[in-house]
Amino acid sequence: MHSPLSPQAELAGVHVDVQRTAVLRGLDLVVAAGEVLGLIGANGSGKTTLLKVLATLVTPVEGTVRVRGPVVLLGHSPALYPQLTLRENLRFVAGLAGRDDAVADAALATVGLAAAADRRADRCSHGMRRRADLARVFVTEPSLLLLDEVHTGLDVASAGLVDHVLDVVRHRDGASVVVSHDRDQVTRSTDRVVELVAGRVGPAVIV
Numbered sequence: 548m549h550s551p552l553s554p555q556a557e558l559a560g561v562h563v564d565v566q567r568t569a570v571l572r573g574l575d576l577v578v579a580a581g582e583v584l585g586l587i588g589a590n591g592s593g594k595t596t597l598l599k600v601l602a603t604l605v606t607p608v609e610g611t612v613r614v615r616g617p618v619v620l621l622g623h624s625p626a627l628y629p630q631l632t633l634r635e636n637l638r639f640v641a642g643l644a645g646r647d648d649a650v651a652d653a654a655l656a657t658v659g660l661a662a663a664a665d666r667r668a669d670r671c672s673h674g675m676r677r678r679a680d681l682a683r684v685f686v687t688e689p690s691l692l693l694l695d696e697v698h699t700g701l702d703v704a705s706a707g708l709v710d711h712v713l714d715v716v717r718h719r720d721g722a723s724v725v726v727s728h729d730r731d732q733v734t735r736s737t738d739r740v741v742e743l744v745a746g747r748v749g750p751a752v753i754v
């Protein structure tokens with residue numbers, strides 16, 4: 548077990564260029580274990596790019612990235628195979644994580660989708676697909692959870708499920724980073740909010 552004070556993720560002097568344009572410019576960020584960090588910023592400020600750096604999907608041209616443990620990134624659109632059922636999708640995720648089918652089925656039940664488990668993903672509503680995507684967290688048990696605008700289009704109950712998932716990660720001493728354009732939402736769901744400005748993390752935001 549690591550010390551509660553040790554960071555879950557640490558970025559130092561990170562520079563990222565996207566199509567020859569500097570998006571992140573010497574960005575420093577520490578995400579503490581057990582923390583839920585909110586990330587806001589104008590369109591195009593680099594929030595999604597920052598999440599991809601934390602998920603090691605984008606490699607900076609300069610700077611260091613340290614992330615401990617498994618990472619799950621839930622993007623703008625739920626990552627499901629449209630022609631597979633929700634159960635098949637989650638069992639596939641479980642297989643990749645070396646876990647058995649029962650874990651996938653239990654995760655679907657946890658997010659309130661037991662009755663819809665055998666419905667194809669492309670026949671489900673956006674909210675149902677988002678819930679199924681969130682179920683991945685119960686299968687893969689990430690130490691770092693990255694949520695990119697996942698509140699969009701969710702009703703109150705589904706938004707509550709997002710908060711529940713954040714609590715589950717926090718109680719395991721994992722960390723989460725939540726990107727949102729909704730300042731009220733992100734303030735309610737997180738311990739601290741920072742803003743991306745000119746490719747760097749600005750001062751903490753008090754809303």
Ligand SMILES: Nc1ncnc2c1ncn2[C@@H]1O[C@H](COP(=O)(O)OP(=O)(O)OP(=O)(O)O)[C@@H](O)[C@H]1O
Binds near residue numbers: 589
């Ligand atoms: N596939 C791409 N092709 C070209 N430019 C891109 C691409 N992806 C990102 N960019 C550029 O990188 C910058 C950062 O994009 P990013 O998606 O990280 O911002 P964001 O803060 O998440 O934006 P939004 O709030 O609109 O989702 C943008 O200015 C955009 O021009």
